[in-house]
Amino acid sequence: MNLHSNLQYPLLKYLSEEFTGKFYNNELTFLNRLLILYHNRFVFSIDDDHHRFIDELRADLTQPVKFWTIPAYKRRRINLMRGRFCQLLSHKRSIVENLLSRPDYSTTEAKRQTIAEIYQWLNSRPKEKESAPSLASWKKDMEASFGSLLESPGDVGKGRSSKNVFYLHFHNILTGKDEETRKAKFLKLLSVLLGEQWICETETRGIYQFRKSGNGSRLLLGALYYCLNQQGQIQKELTGPQVARLFNSWLRHDISPKSFEKVFQAEEQDTFNCSPSQTRYKYVRDCSLLIKSL
Structure with missing residues (x-):
């Protein structure tokens, strides 16, 4: 600002x-x-x-x-x-x-x-x-x-x-050889999410509205972060509140703060490592396909 x-x-x-x-x-x-x-x-x-x-x-x-x-x-x-x-x-x-x-x-x-x-x-x-x-x-x-x-x-x-470091922008936690590379990766992620209609632009530049709703909306974002981590796109291990704050820096949603932080906590993230017979597997599969081009 x-x-x-x-x-x-x-x-x-x-x-x-x-x-x-x-x-x-x-x-x-x-x-x-x-x-x-x-x-x-x-x-x-x-x-x-x-x-x-x-x-x-x-x-x-x-x-x-x-x-x-x-x-x-x-x-x-x-x-x-x-x-x-x-x-x-x-x-x-x-x-x-x-x-x-x-x-x-x-x-x-x-x-x-x-x-x-x-x-x-x-x-x-x-x-x-x-x-x-x-x-x-x-x-x-x-x-x-x-x-x-x-x-x-x-x-x-x-x-x-x-876990004790302050990150101002979401791209700061992405992998990349320098700042410009990380910014480019974040912009590509936004482009993918826009193309798949997960998000849409708002009247505020750099702020996007999450278009998914219902009980699964929180799990979608949790699975997205899990897949970014599994594919080596996240360079730092962060706490749930840290990840939630970084998402909130560019994404608007109606998920309650406590519930949103919880889905990024380590124990909750571990539940996405599941078998195909479990409900969360579908979210992980969809997110993996979504970001495979990053």
Whole structure:
């Protein structure tokens, strides 16, 4: 997301991502939302009063989202993330103030440092001061989503596992000799999925809608990841939440977050290694044929 221009973020795109809950996937996507609101105001405002912006944002976050058009599980996630950032702005607003005062506030590095600061603040909070939403569960969610991004500089390079590495884009986990090769492989995967009508384009560039529905939709994506792994297309061993987050970075679907993460967990992935008489074999067979040209 490059906000360093005199253009505002498109309103329709913002509304789409707001009401589909995409801004509330994790702390990084919520920071994107915060920065879009700030940038749109900053570009056309007379002064740069980020203190007043933070006051108004905190007041807004105290109000829960109740739109009945948003599925209940997405409303819960949205309100959980709003509550968490409301707590942050109430007790440690300096973290956001420091971000907005940076000239490079919209860069990946600025957001990564901010996420690390949020985690450090959670780590420093006494247990007896925890309240709803739970700071302990917030900390656990951040560890699952961002891994080594949360390490202090002295910890970097000490033999960390890929399970603790933060990947920003799906193509980062694909095999390939360099970045361009991995990007090309991901684009080819998208082309295959589009051609087979698994997905379709949306109004948001780079975001696709999963067209499959029903009980088997979750298993299809689980089998797809399993087959990518079996064919040597995945270079890293990842946790369920990590894989789910990477899929969510480019794919819209109506699968509940917990169920979606579960299908990518190691024990669930093992169930796709099955005999032809079992139900999941059909998903594996179809996915293997689908991606054989990658």
